[in-house]
Amino acid sequence: MACGDYNITIEIKSVNSRFLEVNTRFPRQFAACEDDAKKQVQALLKRGKVDIYLSYEYKNGKRPPISIDKQAAIAYYNELRDLCDLCGISENLSLLQICSFPNVMQTVDISMEDEDLPKTVLACLHAAADSLINLRQQEGERLKVDLLQRVDYLEKLVAQITVLAPQVAADYRDKLIERMTKVLQEVPIDEARILQEAAIFADKSDIAEELTRLGSHIEQFRETMTSNEPIGRTLDFIVQEMNREVNTIGSKANFTAITKLVIEAKSELEKVREQVQNLE
Numbered sequence: 001m002a003c004g005d006y007n008i009t010i011e012i013k014s015v016n017s018r019f020l021e022v023n024t025r026f027p028r029q030f031a032a033c034e035d036d037a038k039k040q041v042q043a044l045l046k047r048g049k050v051d052i053y054l055s056y057e058y059k060n061g062k063r064p065p066i067s068i069d070k071q072a073a074i075a076y077y078n079e080l081r082d083l084c085d086l087c088g089i090s091e092n093l094s095l096l097q098i099c100s101f102p103n104v105m106q107t108v109d110i111s112m113e114d115e116d117l118p119k120t121v122l123a124c125l126h127a128a129a130d131s132l133i134n135l136r137q138q139e140g141e142r143l144k145v146d147l148l149q150r151v152d153y154l155e156k157l158v159a160q161i162t163v164l165a166p167q168v169a170a171d172y173r174d175k176l177i178e179r180m181t182k183v184l185q186e187v188p189i190d191e192a193r194i195l196q197e198a199a200i201f202a203d204k205s206d207i208a209e210e211l212t213r214l215g216s217h218i219e220q221f222r223e224t225m226t227s228n229e230p231i232g233r234t235l236d237f238i239v240q241e242m243n244r245e246v247n248t249i250g251s252k253a254n255f256t257a258i259t260k261l262v263i264e265a266k267s268e269l270e271k272v273r274e275q276v277q278n279l280e
Contacts, residue, residue: 010054045132144225
């Protein structure tokens, strides 16, 4: 963006982060603009590690003007001549030597006294931030499609587990009878005790509540995805709750077919969790 005799360029880079962290990399001439730049970005973004880089160059290959402090040059010359006389040295001082001394010759660079400069910096920053937000929104739309597909697949796994859940107690009862038959052999089996053990196991392995809560979390996840507000942290929390329910189902339902589905569900949830970290 043009300002006077120079062009200002601002580049913004952003990577994933649970919180918002804004860092500026401005030349010393623009140090006065850094606080306002940070505040402007903090008002526009909610999450991410953001780095802001500012660079500038003079238009049409022009170089910064040069300033010569004539009084300093004369003072250097007089002092050196006095030193030569004092030491009895005959030394011819060249103009180039005098100009090489500190503060005699220097470039006149950008000055923050230019009233248009801070405005130009913030306008350039706003344009760069708008581009960043636009790109993040586009990426967010792609992530939304991917996340909803994964949640749909997770819901199918939950439906399969729901169908298998009633078989857990029956499977345990059949295995218990089989083991008791082998151990007792000719001794009659106490059918009442078998039913009692099966009932106790059925109560311990009941996953109906976990399945209900998991279904509720899936629905809440979908509803949150429709919000126009920042949703990254909310989705992260929902995924944690979903993972907790899946783990409980896996530990309670000691049934091979369900265990396989739980492993698949945990794998899919991990993919969802990784993608959620990319959302604001």
